Amino acid sequence: MFKSLMIKFNKVKPMEGRTEKESYPHLHGQSQPPTAQGENKSEKESLRTRRTPVTGEKSHTKDNITEEDSLRDFTTNPDSECPAEPTGTMSEMEQTRTRRERPVSFKSKLLEDSIINGYADAHLHKLVERMRERTALYKRRLTEGEHSPLPEASPQTMKSTDISPTQDKNSKLKEHHQGKWSCKLQRSPENEHFKRMRLPRSIDSYTDRIYLLWLLLVTIAYHWNCWLLPVRLAFPYQTPENRHYWIITDIICDIIYLGDMLLIQPRLQFVRGGEIIVDSNELKRHYRSSTRFQMDVISLLPFEVLYIFFGFNPIFRINRILKYTSFIEFNNRLESIMDKAYIYRVIRTTGYLLFLLHINACVYYWASDYEGIGTTKWVYNGEGNKYLRCYYWAVRTLITIGGLPEPQTSFEIVFQLLNFFSGVFVFSSLIGQMRDVIGAATANQNNFHICMDHVIAYMNKYSIPQSVQYRVRTWLEYTWNSQRLLDESNLLENLPTAMQLSLAIDTNFSIINQVELFKGCDTQMIYDLLLRLKSTIYLPGDFVCKKGEIGKEMYIIKHGEVQVLGGHDGAQVLVTLKAGAVFGEVSLLAKAGGNHRTANVVAHGFANLLILDKKTLQEILLHYPSSKKLLMKKTRVLLSQKEKTTKATSPKTGPAFLFPPKEETPKMFKALQGSTARIDLERLLKGKREHVAQK
Incomplete structure (x- = not known):
């Protein structure tokens, strides 16, 4: 007994100063020495003797022994998967110390007795820890704002509960490390990056800027085929030495075409019966039934297979020019987002002219090669840069500048006649188109x-x-x-009411919202006011309103400043109102007889004012009675303040100027003049008189 007590003292006492490895050796995979095993045996025996209750019943002793065994199996189980689990469990020494310090309650005794199987209890604890980790993972994803699919348990980690404990203990440690690696793979940033780069299910071609960039890439590939195919057919720039460069560029353009047909076009939204269709199956079906799909398929037919029989000839790629629909769509989308679209229209029309000259230069070199380079004065003589010389000839021919050598053969005469006719027609049409573009840009x-x-x-x-x-x-x-307009209302009157309201909110709502008079009113009433406001510009020195006039409008300063004049001569500046200020609201809301202007208001510089007339306001307030009551209440307050200011600032003339005004009765004396106070004062005086009479 003395020996067991000494072991307990040496074992439990210095527990506080031990490290984590010493207190939990089973977590680090270290085997315990034999001395420690002997001490553990004696310690367990002492624990069993201490846990026996005072009554000495054998049933309680057996229960404590089974409970101790189950706790020992749980705490020494090496198959814990998360490092946070040992913190929630207690070693045998700590359990004995805590149980020695506090008495065993009936509830804790029932919980301890309810543990039937130690392995099942440990498995339940592991399930709870996994659920906590899963909850923490969801919380972290919600805070990061990621929408990732629910994590599903892998089939390797799903095990049936009928496995023997010995097999489970041998495989738990291996699964623990595999679980860590799988968690790292699931949380890798590369997977999240690929998820963000995933194409959406549907694309709005009118508002998506990424789709516009994709159309730019397709347009570049289209221009490569349009501009370079005639050059490769006519000029000897394609040689066996540089053939692989041409082939690589052609393959890149074909990949862009194929990606547009398979990935982008089947995702474009469309409108059917006023409804925007976003279903992926409907979008694919609509694209496959369209003419654009047929043109895309024809433009990607692999006629390059004929290279095997006829050699490397670019004529077999001429079907790539049928991808013109993407080029037209790119022009429309780009014009819709540009502030000055007429600039792009002028550049595009100039590009059409340069392309026609380019085609003419290629055809001229082909005709010269057909006739023989340098055989006549009309054909190309083979000197200098081939393309520049032919392009110069095409410019002089299409624009009909003249000074060209005369054709000699019948082929040259027919070619020149066709060139002249086409040049006059094309050039005149392009000049007319340019005139229309510039005229539309300068119409206002x-x-x-x-x-x-x-x-x-x-x-x-x-x-x-x-x-x-x-x-x-x-x-x-x-x-x-x-x-850039003389009247804004004429510009917006053809738009729907919802669009007019959105434009009015963007331009004037910030100003109306600062007006103290309309604070607290219904928001819809303010929206109706925005639609009825009229913008007017006043020059420097213009009278906005004059004293004594009947006020029918209220003014809100949008830009600029106005000055309120007063004084004896009416030229003294009383106050300067800036942007956001309101004046004239008293005359607008007052009843008959109180709607006269009380001061002169002059524009100080150029002033842009928003005007609201009385008739419009009354029509709006009929539908908003609560706002009408609030405005009338504010109007009464403004009128009372106005009367006080007029009385305080009214000039004193005649005899009243010599005598000062009577001072106001003090509030205390007014209170004493009440009915109850007057009666008490009379009683007091009457009692005093009676007292004097008795003396």
């Missing part, structure tokens, strides 16, 4: 100049003074330079 400016000429002619007809004419011209020029 032409309308402005026409309007300016009509207004000036009108003023000259009726002999308007030059000062007024100068102000009218200044207004027209400033309005055009500031917004």
Whole structure:
């Protein structure tokens, strides 16, 4: 007994100073020395003697022994898969120490007695730990914002529960390391990167910028075939030495064509009956039934197989030019997103002209080669750069500059006649197209100049003074330079109401939202106000409103400043209002008799104001009674403040100027003048008089 107590003292006491390896040797795969085994035996025997209750019943002793065995099997089980598991379990020494410090309760005793099989209990603990790891993985993915599929358990880790414990203990450690490697492979950044690069199920061709870049790549491949195939057919630039370079470039272009037909075009959304179709099967079916699919298939037919019989001739790639639909779509999409689309239209028309000259140069070299290089004065003489000389001849021929040598043979005469006819037709059509593009780009400016000429002619007809004419011209020029329009309402009146509202919100909502008068009103009412606002520009020195006028409008400053004038002479600047300020709202909301202007308002510089008239506001407020009550309440507050300010600032004339005004009665004295206070004061005076009379 003394020996077991000494072992317990030496074993339990210095436990606090031990390292993790010493306290949990089974986690590091180290075998315990024989002395430790002897100590563990004696320790277990002492534990069994200590766990026996005071009553000394044999049933409790047996239960404690089985519980100890199950705990020993659980804590010494080497098949733990996660490193966090040993923290949740306790060694035998710690359990004895904790149980020695606190008494065993009935609930803990029931929990300890409920452990039937140590292996099953350990397996349940492992399942709980795996579920915790799974929950932590989901939390981390949610915080990172990734939408990855649910992790499924691999068939290697799924084991039946009828495996013997000896086989399970031998394979647990191996599965633990395999699980770690599989987790690392599942969380590798390469897989996540590939998931992000995965093509979407459907592509919106009108708004997707990545699709526009893909169309640019397809257009480059299309231009390679359009521009280089005639050169390779006519000029001797394709030789056996550089043939492999041409073949590699052709293969790259064919891969781009094939990727567009198989991966991109079957994913494009389309509209059917007003509904946008995004289903992948429907998109594939729609593309395969379209004419574009037929053209794409014909453009990719492998006629290069004929190279085996006829040699390496680029004429067998002429079907690649049928991919013109992608080039047309690229032009339309690019024009829709450009601010100045007419610039691209001019460049594109110029490109058409250069391409026709390019084709003419190739045909001229072919005709010269057919007749014989340098045989006549009309054909190419073989000197200098072949392509530049032929291109120069094509420019002079199509534009009909003249100064060319006369054709001599019948073939040369027919070729020159056809060249002249085609040149006149093509060049005239391209010049007309260029004129239409430039005319459409400058249409607004032409309308402005026409309007300016009509207004000036009108003023000259009726002999308007030059000062007024100068102000009218200044207004027209400033309005055009500031917004490139004379009237914004005419531009937006053809748009649907929803689009008008979205444009009005983007341009004026930030200004209306700062107005104190409309704070707290219904948002839909503010949207209706935005649709009814009218923009007006005032020149420097223009009177926006004058004192004494009947106010029918409210003004909101969009840009610029206005000055409120007052004083004895009406020229003193009382206040300067800037962008976002409101004036004239009292006259707009007041009833009859209170809608007269109380001051002069002058534009300080060029001022852009938004105007809302009284009739429009009343029509809007009929549908929003709560907002109407709020505005009327604010109007009464504004009127009361206005009356106070007018009384305080009203000038004193006549005898009232000599006598100061009567001071206001103090609030305390007003309270004493009440009915109850007056009665108490009368009683007090009456009692005092009676007291004096008795004396």
